[in-house]
Amino acid sequence: MLANAAGGTPIEVLYEDNHLLVVVKPPGIPSQEDESGDPDMLTLxxxxLKVRHNKPGNVFLGLVHRLDRPVGGAMVFAKTSKAASRLSDSVRTRSFGKLYLAVVHGQPPAARANLKHYLHKDARRNIVTVYDTPAADAKEALLEYRTVSRSGGLSLVAVELHTGRPHQIRAQLAHIGCPLAGDSKYGAGSGPKTDIALWSTLLSIPHPVTKEWMTFRSIPPLSEPWSRWTEDELFAAGTPSNK
Known part of the structure; x- marks a missing residue:
């Protein structure tokens, strides 16, 4: 565990060495400083690190990828500029594996499918518009999903992300008629107030120095709607399947 984050929430450390810091981001904390001024992961x-390692002066920590503020789960940071550069290269060349679990309303139209859309973000309104064909200022967004199981009117879905666009999973799944539970921004509608049901459950990366392939896992908290499944079921859902 690390020192307390916003609201006294501890941040779990999954792995740390001289080059990497892999943690579990709690939902509700921004990945980096934003206009809200609230405590953010990078600053925290x-x-x-400054306190734990008794470091004088400024501490370097590189933001390699982002999770939306309402999203929790595994997140990697670089502790050196060399690691940051090499991990950024891994992201750019798509040798950075990202697997998410999501709980969505309804049932996806196919048990398993690749989605390709074009996303345009309205920065002022902080919302993404999804297009089926190329559009002005819209960026290509690619993901693959598979439906794991259903509970009532909800489905547990595993999502492999191939591009890292803002709000990508939320917007693309909503576009096919399956908004994430708790995600009123993208059409989940009224209901009990819960965190958005999206969790970064697995990261696979080449170590920036040793090149060893490393995998990190995080399971969502067993609160609604995740509590409809057991911890073992969630772990299995977040395990990559053979294609």
Missing amino acids: LKAD
């Missing part, structure tokens, strides 16, 4: 972790 830099402050913690």
Whole structure:
């Protein structure tokens, strides 16, 4: 565990060495500083490293990828500029594996499918518009999903992300008629107030120095709607399947 984050929430460390810091981001904390001024992961972790390792002066910590503020789960940071550069190369060349679990309303039209859309973000409104064909200022978005199981009117879905666009999973799944539970921004409608049901459950990366392939896992908290499944079921759902 690390020092307390916003609201006294501890941040779990999954792995740390001289080059990497892999943690579990709690939902509700921004990945980096934003206009809200609320405590963010990058600032909190830099402050913690400074204290834990008794470092004088500024502490370097590189943001390799982002999770939307309402999303929790595994997140990797670089502790050196060389690691940051090499991990950024891994993201750019898509040798950075990202698997998410999501709980969606309804049932996806296919048990398993690749989705390709074009996303345009309205920065002022902080919302993404999805297009089926190329559009002005819209960026290509690619993901693969598979439906794991159903519970009532909800489906547990595993999502492999191939591009890292803002709100990508939320917007693309909503576009096929399956908004994420708790995600009123993308059409989930009224209901009990819960966190958005999206969790970064698995990261696979080449170590920036040793090149060893490393995999990190995080299971969503067993609260609604995740509590409809057991911890073992969630772990199995977040395990990559053979294609």
